[in-house]
Amino acid sequence: MTLQQLKYVIGVSEIGSLNKAAEILYVSQPSLTTAIKDIENEFNVKLFNRSSKGISLTNEGKEFVQHARQIYAQYESLLDDFDPSKKRKEKFAVSCQHFSFCVKSFINLVNKYKKNNSSAEYEFAISETRTLTVIEDVANMRSEIGILNLSNFNRSHILKVLKSNELEFNSLVFCKTYVYLWKKHPLAKKEFITFDELKEYPVLMFDQNAMSSLYFTEEIFADREFPKVIKTTDRATNLNLMVGVNAYCLCSGIISNELNGNDFVAVPFMDSENSDKAMEIGYITKKNVVLSKAANDYLEELKKYLAR
Structure with a gap:
């Protein structure tokens, strides 16, 4: 297995079409198909279902892509952190249910970076979205943190979903x-x-x-x-x-x-x-993942706002 193969699998899973993925990834379709088959043979799994409507992940494929995203994200992080030709850019993404205080805390984070170092480069993202998407974003490492709420009604179900995705819930406020x-x-x-x-x-x-x-x-x-x-x-x-x-x-x-x-x-x-x-209300993270400085700064702003 190579990082290039992982990139291809992740790309096809996001695009849902071998033809389009080949165009976007600048690779021939036969080479793309071979890369996927090589990984399927190496791990003895079927990653994709193929039909006239396109290509979609199998259950095993969904689990595989979660791990592949983590590995490839770490690889990209290494490139960003240790490439001497690049000025380091702070990166952070958060997904949340529809809470205005999440957006306000995000604004405070951006203003904090602007105040402390106006020349600092960063790439931040915030997504107000559906509950399941919040969970999927953190599970697939599209976001470092997810903000959601638990109630007596949904608690056991949500916690079960989090556990199956290797996520942790950290309480912020009742x-x-x-x-x-x-x-x-x-x-x-x-x-x-x-x-x-x-x-x-x-x-x-x-x-x-x-x-x-x-x-x-x-x-x-x-x-x-x-x-x-x-x-x-x-x-x-x-x-x-x-x-x-x-x-x-x-x-x-x-x-x-x-x-x-x-x-x-x-x-x-x-x-x-x-x-x-x-x-x-609490935040979810991947288990055993060390949060970035920007993520910790965001949580600090969030906790300060909720403590008002």
């Missing part, structure tokens, strides 16, 4: 449930809000893909029946719907007004049936 809504919403000035009071208004939930399990839902009461539901994919749309149709979100109450503005409020949620429910 949060009570809040109703997040427009400041002119009929319920906005209440001391607390009950489930019955919310029934006539649509709840906003982030779409997790029709194929995803209910356990990947971000919202804390995923196991409860809501009479009116609107699914979205981003926070900006949520804010617009809060104003336009008096919709609401159930959230942690940790809101960045600097990003979302001051036209929204978080009111404590009170419900006798779910009085013991709380969400635990």
Whole structure:
């Protein structure tokens, strides 16, 4: 097995087509096919399923590519760190559920680097995305850190998925449930809000893909029946719907007004049936992986923000 072969396998897995992968990787299709077959023979595994619709990873292939990404990422890291002709560029990526405090902490990280060394070079990335994608990004080392929440409903399932992907969950904070809504919403000035009071208004939930399990839902009461539901994919749309149709979100109450503005409020949620429910927000990492300086700096900014 060679690093070049690993690069080819990773490329084909991402592109889903041998023809297109050969073009992008600047290699002939026969050479690409041979490289894949050589690895399959060496490890006695079948990496890809082939059909008229294209090429896709087998279950064994998915596991193999996870390891291949780690190996190739370490190789690229060595090149970046020890190539004397290059000025070292700090790299970091984080994937998260739809939390404004994650973005605010990311902004603080960038500003910290700008303040400490304005000439410093870096390549940072942040992705607000679905729960399963957060997990997959960290498992496949597209992101160093993933931010997500656990609840009584999803905890055992999520932890099982993390374990199977050799990931660790590190707790950051426990949060009570809040109703997040427009400041002119009929319920906005209440001391607390009950489930019955919310029934006539649509709840906003982030779409997790029709194929995803209910356990990947971000919202804390995923196991409860809501009479009116609107699914979205981003926070900006949520804010617009809060104003336009008096919709609401159930959230942690940790809101960045600097990003979302001051036209929204978080009111404590009170419900006798779910009085013991709380969400635990934390970050996930690959087991036995040493985090980069930028990753540790980001976690420091995140912890400072959550401690406010």
